Amino acid sequence: LAVGNPFNLNSTVTAGIVSAKARNINILQEQYAVESFIQTDAAINPGNSGGALVNLQGSLVGINTAIASPTGAYSGYGFAIPANIVSKVVEDLLKYGVVQRGVLGVMIRSVDGNLAKDKDLSRTTGAYVDSLMANSAAAKAG
Secondary structure: OEEEOHHHOOOEEEOOOEEEEEEOOOOOOOOOOOOOEEEEOOOOOOOOOOOEEEOOOOOEEEEEEEEOOOOOOOOOOEEEEEHHHHHHHHHHHHHHOOOOOOOOOEEEEEOOHHHHHHOOOOOOOOEEEEEEOOOOHHHHHO
16 A cells, blocks of 8 residues: 555555565666665555555555656556665664665676786686775775
């Protein structure tokens, strides 16, 4: 059930099913974006964002966040941030003022024939640690 105030219609509830978890829809379009959305077909329209996605027992499942639509209107695909991620974000904001994220601190490239030749590697497949991010755990570890 998606709860919200679409089009200033207070306390609107729409029903649907959860059709996928851990869906990456790349709405942030950032290189290091962390996205793991719940996909639902419950109608989510402008005004529902920030509203609750709850199960039939009334427990919070997620926070309605986005829709996939070429027109900006509901077209059957709604997305919510899972409740466990929302809880972590709220906790971090209250405690630190920013969201704490774990970062390994390595830049990795796929090994291909050109990279293997340039770096004199014996294999042409796999992963290659290209560089370390400054002040990261990887850089500190050496």
